[in-house]
Amino acid sequence: MLSHLIPADDPVRGMLLRRQLLGHLTYLMFLVPVLPALWWGWLHTDAIGVAALFTVGIVINVTYFLLIRTGMTRRLKDPALLQPQIYTALVMALAVIHATDEARGVMLMLFVSLQLFGLFGLSRRQFKVLALAIISGYAGLVALEFWWLRPREGALREEMLRLLALAMITVWMAFVCSQIVGMRRALARRKWELKLALARLEESAARDELTGLHNRRHLMSLLGNELARAARCEAPFSVALIDLDFFKQVNDRHGHQVGDELLQGFSTFAQGQLRALDRVGILADEPTVGRYGGEEFLLILPHTEHESALACVERLRASVASHAIATSAGPLGTSFSAGVAQYEPGESIASLLRRADTALYRAKHDGRNRAYGTVDSAQPLGSNT
Numbered sequence: 001m002l003s004h005l006i007p008a009d010d011p012v013r014g015m016l017l018r019r020q021l022l023g024h025l026t027y028l029m030f031l032v033p034v035l036p037a038l039w040w041g042w043l044h045t046d047a048i049g050v051a052a053l054f055t056v057g058i059v060i061n062v063t064y065f066l067l068i069r070t071g072m073t074r075r076l077k078d079p080a081l082l083q084p085q086i087y088t089a090l091v092m093a094l095a096v097i098h099a100t101d102e103a104r105g106v107m108l109m110l111f112v113s114l115q116l117f118g119l120f121g122l123s124r125r126q127f128k129v130l131a132l133a134i135i136s137g138y139a140g141l142v143a144l145e146f147w148w149l150r151p152r153e154g155a156l157r158e159e160m161l162r163l164l165a166l167a168m169i170t171v172w173m174a175f176v177c178s179q180i181v182g183m184r185r186a187l188a189r190r191k192w193e194l195k196l197a198l199a200r201l202e203e204s205a206a207r208d209e210l211t212g213l214h215n216r217r218h219l220m221s222l223l224g225n226e227l228a229r230a231a232r233c234e235a236p237f238s239v240a241l242i243d244l245d246f247f248k249q250v251n252d253r254h255g256h257q258v259g260d261e262l263l264q265g266f267s268t269f270a271q272g273q274l275r276a277l278d279r280v281g282i283l284a285d286e287p288t289v290g291r292y293g294g295e296e297f298l299l300i301l302p303h304t305e306h307e308s309a310l311a312c313v314e315r316l317r318a319s320v321a322s323h324a325i326a327t328s329a330g331p332l333g334t335s336f337s338a339g340v341a342q343y344e345p346g347e348s349i350a351s352l353l354r355r356a357d358t359a360l361y362r363a364k365h366d367g368r369n370r371a372y373g374t375v376d377s378a379q380p381l382g383s384n385t
C-alpha cells in the first residue's frame, strides 16, 4: 500500500511524501484529546462541527499530497509546498482552537508542531515570520471572540496570560529552530567543502605533476575500466606505448629543466592533436593519453581496432616530427617511436602492454620515429625522416 503511495524510483519525492504523511498523522494526533472530550460532552461544539473541521484538514492535506505525488511541484522552488502547507495548517489550527475552546490549552500545542514541521526547510527569516504570524493569528482570534462573537466576563485576563505564554514559547521555539537551521547549514557547507576537497585530492592523485596528464596509477585503473567495458559490450579497444626518441640527449645538451619543458610541450601538443583527430571523426571515441613514466606515454583508444589505432598514432607521429616545441633553449624538434596493440578478448592488461612494448622495441630497433603494430600482416607505418 505504502509502496503505491511513495515512488521507489524517486528518493527525493519519496522523502517529501513521507513528511507529508507525517503531517497527516499530526492532524490525526490532535483528534485523540478531542474525541473523549466530545464523548463526555465537554466541548461547546458538536461532533458534526469537529468532524467537518478535520475533514477539511484531511482534504487539504490529501490535495497537497497529490500535488507532490504527481510531480506537479517538482519544478517549484519549494517542491514540498512547505510554506503553503504550514500557513494552511495555521489557519486550520486557529479554527480547531476556536471550535474546541474547552481544550484550548492542549490545542495551543498545534502551533509548536507547526514550528517543528518548519525544520524540514524554513529559513531563519521564515521562522521569525511564522512566529509573528502565530502570535498575531492567535491574538486576532482572541480579539474576534471577545469583541464580536461571544464576549465572556472575566476571561479576558486569563486569555491575556495564555497569549503571553504562547508568545514566549513561540519566540523561544523560533530562536531554537533558527539555531538548528544555522547548525544544519554549517554542517551542509562543511560537507560540501569536504566533498570538494576530496574531489580535488582525487583529481591531483590521478594527475602527473609535470605534464598534467593522467599518471600511471590512474592509467592502469582506466585500462581496467576499458577491459571491463570490452568484456561487457564485446567492443574492441587499442593501446599505444609512445616513447620519445633520444630524449637523454636533450637532457645532456640543454639540462634537465629544458628536458622537463620538452615533456610538457610534447604533452600539450599531443593532447591538442588527439582532440583534433577526435573532432574530425578519425577516432571512434575520445582517446586518453597519460604519462606512463619518464619519457614514455600511454594512449588508450576506446572502440578502436588495430588498423585505425595504428593510423591514428601514425598521424600523431607525423605531426610531432614536423613540429618544433618551444623551450627556454629555443624551439626543439622531437620524435617518438610507438608500439600499438589491440586488446584480445580474455587477455590481461600486463599481456596487452607487453605486446605493445614489444612492438615499440621493434620500432626503436628499426631506427626510431616510427609506429609499429602487433599484427604480423600489418605493414609497419612511419619512417625515419
Ligand SMILES: Nc1nc2c(ncn2[C@@H]2O[C@H](COP(=O)(O)OP(=O)(O)OP(=O)(O)O)[C@@H](O)[C@H]2O)c(=O)[nH]1
Pocket: 210, 243, 244, 245, 246, 247, 248, 249, 251, 255, 256, 257, 258, 259, 260, 263, 293, 294, 295, 364, 368
Ligand atoms: N628532464 C627529465 N628527464 C627525464 C624525466 N624522466 C626521465 N627522464 C630522462 O629520460 C632519459 C631517458 O633516456 P633513455 O631511456 O636512454 O632513452 P632515450 O635517450 O630517449 O633513447 P631512446 O628511448 O632509446 O630513443 C633519461 O636520461 C632520464 O633521466 C623527467 O621527468 N624529466
